[in-house]
Structure formats: structure tokens, C-alpha cells
Amino acid sequence: MPPKNALEQLGGFVAGHAPEPRAVAKARSHVADTIGAWIAAAGTFEGRALVAYRQPGAPLIDQVATRCAIVRLSEIDDIHLGAMITPGAIVVPAALTVAASLPKVEAQEVAAALVAGYEAMIRLGFAIDGPSVLYRGIWPSYFAAPLGAAAVAARLMRLDEKQMAHALALALIMAAPGVGHHAAATTARWLAIGEAAGRAALAAQAAFTCDLNLADGEFLKNIYGITASAALLGRGWGEPALAQVSFKPWCAARQTMAATQSLKELLAEGLAASSITAIEAAVLPPHRRMIDHGVTAGDRFSRLTSLPYQMAVAALMPDAACDLAAPAGPISPDLAAFMARIMARITVRADDALLAAGYPNIWAARVAVTAGSRRHERMVTHLPGDPARPFSETELLSKFSRVTRHLLADDQAGAMFERARAALDQPAALLHEIERICARQAGRPRSPP
Numbered sequence: 001m002p003p004k005n006a007l008e009q010l011g012g013f014v015a016g017h018a019p020e021p022r023a024v025a026k027a028r029s030h031v032a033d034t035i036g037a038w039i040a041a042a043g044t045f046e047g048r049a050l051v052a053y054r055q056p057g058a059p060l061i062d063q064v065a066t067r068c069a070i071v072r073l074s075e076i077d078d079i080h081l082g083a084m085i086t087p088g089a090i091v092v093p094a095a096l097t098v099a100a101s102l103p104k105v106e107a108q109e110v111a112a113a114l115v116a117g118y119e120a121m122i123r124l125g126f127a128i129d130g131p132s133v134l135y136r137g138i139w140p141s142y143f144a145a146p147l148g149a150a151a152v153a154a155r156l157m158r159l160d161e162k163q164m165a166h167a168l169a170l171a172l173i174m175a176a177p178g179v180g181h182h183a184a185a186t187t188a189r190w191l192a193i194g195e196a197a198g199r200a201a202l203a204a205q206a207a208f209t210c211d212l213n214l215a216d217g218e219f220l221k222n223i224y225g226i227t228a229s230a231a232l233l234g235r236g237w238g239e240p241a242l243a244q245v246s247f248k249p250w251c252a253a254r255q256t257m258a259a260t261q262s263l264k265e266l267l268a269e270g271l272a273a274s275s276i277t278a279i280e281a282a283v284l285p286p287h288r289r290m291i292d293h294g295v296t297a298g299d300r301f302s303r304l305t306s307l308p309y310q311m312a313v314a315a316l317m318p319d320a321a322c323d324l325a326a327p328a329g330p331i332s333p334d335l336a337a338f339m340a341r342i343m344a345r346i347t348v349r350a351d352d353a354l355l356a357a358g359y360p361n362i363w364a365a366r367v368a369v370t371a372g373s374r375r376h377e378r379m380v381t382h383l384p385g386d387p388a389r390p391f392s393e394t395e396l397l398s399k400f401s402r403v404t405r406h407l408l409a410d411d412q413a414g415a416m417f418e419r420a421r422a423a424l425d426q427p428a429a430l431l432h433e434i435e436r437i438c439a440r441q442a443g444r445p446r447s448p449p
Contacts, residue, residue, distance in 0.1 A: 006215040007172070009234030010123065011165030014116040014151045024111040024424075026242055029396060030078055031114070032420035033247055034071055034092040035434065036400035039416070041074035042438040043407050044300075044325040050194075051438045060101055061199055064149065067093035069194030070438070072141070074324055075304050076251040076403055080244055082361040083125025084133075084140045087148060087245065090193070091117035094149040098156045100428035105156060107424040113155040114424075115242055120168070121148035122241035127215070127233040128226045131360035135286055138177040138224065142193050146171035146200035153204040169210035171200040177224060244361075247385035249399065250321035253305040255287040258365035259348075260310045262378040264318070266369055273315035273338070275371040281307060282351035282366040284359055292348040294339065295331060303331075308346055312338045322402040357381050407437060 004012065019027070041047040047070050054066040071077055072089035079086045095113050099105045121144040130140035150171035154164050174196055211219070215233050220226040248254065249261075259281040267273065283291065291307040303309050312335045313320050331339075357364040358381070366379040382388040384395065391399070400420075401413040408416060416433070423430040 004234070005213055006127075006230035006234035007168050007212050008161070008165045010120060010151075011168055012161045013236075014120060014155050014168070015159065015161045015164045017112060017116055017119075018108075019111055019115045023115055023240060023242060024108070027111050027114045027118075028421050028424060029391075029393075030088050030118075030242070030245065030247075031092050031096075031423045032400065032417055033396060034077060034088040035420040035423065035430070036403050036417070037074035037077045037089070038067070038071045038093065038434060039407055039437055040076065040322075040324050040403040041070045042441045044073065046073050047438075048441050051441065060097065061195075064094050064097050065194035065199075067097055067194070068145070068149070072193055074251070074403075075253070076248050076322070076324065078245050078247055079254055080122045080125065080241065081246060081254070081363055082131070082244065083122045083241075084130030084360070085121050085125035085144055086141045087118045087121040087144075087241075090121065090141070090145045090148045091152055094152045095156070096423060096427040096431055098153045100431050102156060105427070109156060110424045110427060113152045115240075116155045117148045117152040118245065119236065119241045120151035121145070122245075123233050123236055126237065127228045127230070128220070131286065133226060135290075136225075138226070142178055142196070143175045145193050146174040146196045149196075150200040150204045153200070157205050159204065163207075165212055166209050167200075167204040169212050169214050170203050170208060172214050173210065174200050174203075244387055246383070246387065247391050247396065247399070249383055249385045251304070251324050251403070252310050252321070253291065254363065255283075256291050256305065256307045256310045257383055258363055258380045259283055259291075259307055259367050260314050261380045261383050262365060262367035263311050263369065264314045265380070266367070266376050266378050267315060271369065271371060271376055276315070276369055277372065278345040278347075278370040279311065280347045280349070280368040280370075281311075282349055282354065282368075283307070284354050284363060284365070285350035285352060287363070288348055288350040297331075300325070307348055308339050309335070311346075319402075322399070323406075324403065407441065 042051060050066045050070050054062050068090050071093055072086065077086050078088040091114055095110055095117060099110045124144040124147050125140045128140065128143065134140060147168060150167045154167040159167060176192065176196055215228055216230045220228045252260070291305055293302065293306055295306050295309045296302045316334050316338055351366065354364045354366065362381050364379065364381040366377070369376045385391050397414065397417050400417045401410060404413050419430055419433065
């Protein structure tokens with residue numbers, strides 16, 4: 001018998017993997033975190049538009065599509081740095097939606113589907129060298145979304161290894177590199193990732209066959225210019241993918257966070273924001289161009305990716321770091337004044353030495369702050385929420401409460417967090433509650449950001 005190719009190996013893993021209790025507990029934490037992002041995102045302009053877009057009684061594909069899109073737009077979902085993949089936004093909504101549509105699914109099976117989805121997406125991100133291809137315009141999470149959704153759905157539908165491999169191959173040909181102008185004031189970028197995930201989930205149960213050598217042959221190279229590692233896709237790299245996924249501590253592009261965390265730690269030690277006269281941020285060379293800019297009124301993406309803006313928020317309005325929606329008008333006068341003062345004196349430079357800190361698995365940054373005659377320095381390699389600085393259950397609940405505070409009262413947030421932690425046991429009931437919250441938001445008047 002010839003050796004199995006990458007998709008057959010991955011199909012075998014997805015079909016047969018039984019996660020250990022520790023992995024199931026980890027999955028429950030990521031489900032709860034993702035549901036917090038889901039609820040919070042439903043209160044944004046784009047989230048309300050996506051909820052309104054889906055018609056009552058929509059088919060499974062539309063349910064998966066809009067739910068994945070809503071979570072992903074939150075920009076506070078989890079992330080695997082080394083693969084440049086945001087898996088929870090795809091895997092969790094797909095798993096809960098498909099599980100709720102089936103007559104009887106045990107919690108252990110939902111957990112196994114979740115773990116398989118995380119593994120599939122992250123393996124593909126590693127295989128295509130996600131941190132490198134991103135800066136060519138290929139968004140790894142978009143590219144991997146169909147594979148993750150197909151793995152989840154196929155596992156829940158109990159496909160065998162061969163059927164599983166074909167479902168994964170079919171998902172791979174649905175991969176899309178991106179959606180063009182990512183910062184446009186439209187939901188198209190979110191809807192695109194959701195539609196790809198939804199279609200793959202539905203296709204997983206069909207008896208279609210596909211080219212199982214897609215990952216081993218020249219397909220990805222010829223179509224996308226990607227030389228993929230079939231070995232990484234098929235066999236992984238020796239560590240459980242889910243154990244290496246980071247929680248985001250606040251809402252921003254992850255590329256801005258190490259430098260912002262450096263400033264936050266200096267402020268926490270007594271540095272007064274009013275005394276700051278200059279900031280020098282040394283960042284990873286691949287990140288500098290993306291994060292070294294100001295903000296545009298009404299453009300949420302420019303705020304998420306602007307390091308000066310994120311530093312200003314950390315210094316003056318730290319509670320606003322978990323607000324998902326961009327205000328319709330200009331930023332507050334205090335933020336604008338701080339940015340105007342600092343932007344003229346801030347230097348964001350690429351530092352090759354930071355690559356040696358463990359990139360792409362570690363995204364380090366170093367900040368030097370001048371305040372009067374004193375100079376304060378801090379280097380951050382791991383954020384709160386990273387595997388090396390893990391969130392406690394209390395910190396995870398605190399984040400959940402902060403991101404949902406405009407939609408849920410404190411006591412409601414705590415109760416919802418506990419229900420989210422138990423989502424593997426009763427996915428249909430939990431989905432009903434989330435949909436009730438989303439529908440309440442969708443009924444609010446909408447205006448462009």
C-alpha cells in the first residue's frame with residue numbers, strides 16, 4: 001500500500017483523534033472566550049448588519065457563514081502566532097452550529113471536532129508559512145477557514161478517514177487568499193471568510209471526491225505561489241496546536257500589542273502619561289509598516305492597526321481598549337491631543353534583533369519612553385493570555401465581562417460566561433441564547449461607522 005499523502009494523514013487524525021481531558025478543558029476556555037467576542041461583535045455596526053443579513057430559518061451554510069463572520073470581525077478572538085491563524089472565530093461557531101443541527105451529539109464529540117478544527121487550521125497556517133505570506137496579501141485565516149470548518153463538520157458527521165480526506169481536499173480548493181482593500185467600511189471582508197467556512201461545512205457531508213494530492217503536488221504553488229509543507233499539514237509538528245493558541249487581552253491587531261503592553265507596564269509602575277515627551281518603539285521588521293500610522297475618522301481598522309493610537313488609549317483611556325466599535329466621528333480631544341503631541345516625537349523602527357527572540361512564535365517589542373530627564377525602557381516578549389503568560393479563569397471572566405459590558409450587566413456576564421463554558425454539553429441551548437442577544441442588537445437603528 002502506498003504511503004498516505006498529507007490530506008489522507010490529516011483526514012485520519014480528524015476522524016480518529018480523541019482529545020485528553022486537559023485538551024477538553026482548554027477547548028471549553030476557548031469556546032467561552034470566543035462567545036464573548038461573538039456577543040460583543042453583535043453590538044457593532046458590522047455585526048448588526050450581518051445579523052440582519054441572515055434571514056429567519058436560514059440554511060446551515062448561512063448560519064455558519066454569518067456566525068463565523070461576526071466573531072472574526074471582533075478582532076478580539078484567539079490567535080496562533082506561529083501560524084498567523086485566528087482559529088476560534090471559525091472553529092467554534094462552526095462546531096456549535098453543526099452540532100446543534102444534529103439529533104444527538106455528545107460533549108466529547110463536540111470537543112473532538114473543536115480540537116480537530118484548531119489542528120487543521122493551524123497546521124495549514126504553518127504549512128504555508130502564514131507569517132510570511134500575510135505580507136504578500138494572503139490572509140492565512142481566510143485561506144484556512146474552509147479547511148477548519150470542513151474538519152469540524154466532517155468529524156461531527158462521523159465521516160470515515162477516506163471521506164474525511166476528500167472533504168478536506170474539497171475545502172482546500174475553496175480557499176481564498178483575501179478580499180482586497182481590507183480597511184473598507186463594509187462587511188464584505190467578514191462575510192467572505194464566513195461564506196467560505198459555511199460552504200465547506202455543508203459540502204463535508206456530500207459524497208463528492210476531490211484530488212487528494214492537492215497539498216503534495218504543485219496546486220498551491222501554481223495557483224497561489226505558495227510552496228507548502230505537506231509534512232506539517234499531514235503530521236503536525238509534535239505539539240498540540242490548541243495548547244499554543246493565545247487569548248487576546250484587548251481589541252487590537254496583535255502586531256501592536258507587545259509595544260503597547262510595554263507602555264502599559266511602565267504606566268502601571270508609576271510613569272505618568274502627562275510627563276511623556278517621546279516614545280521609541282522597536283518592533284519586528286515584518287510588522288512596522290502595518291502599524292506605523294495614524295487613524296482615520298470612522299475607519300475601525302485604522303484604529304486597530306495604529307500603534308500610536310493603541311498607545312494613546314493605553315495611556316489615557318485604558319477601559320476603551322475593549323470597545324469593539326469605532327465611533328462615528330473623530331477620536332476624543334484628549335486622545336487627539338496626546339497623539340498629536342506624541343506622533344511628532346514617536347519613532348517606530350524595525351529591529352532585526354527582535355527576530356532572534358523567537359519569531360514567528362514570539363512577537364516581541366521594545367519601548368523606550370522619555371519623560372522629562374528620565375528614560376524608561378521595557379521589552380515584552382509574551383502578553384497576558386499567551387501560553388507563556390496564561391490567563392487564569394478569573395482573568396478570562398474579566399475579559400469576557402469587559403468586552404460584553406455594553407450588552408450585558410455584570411451579573412448577566414458572569415452567568416453567560418458559565419453557560420459558555422458549558423457550551424459543549426448543550427450547544428443548541430447556548431446558540432439560542434446567543435441568537436437572542438444578537439437579535440436584540442440587530443433591532444437597534446443602524447448607521448454607517
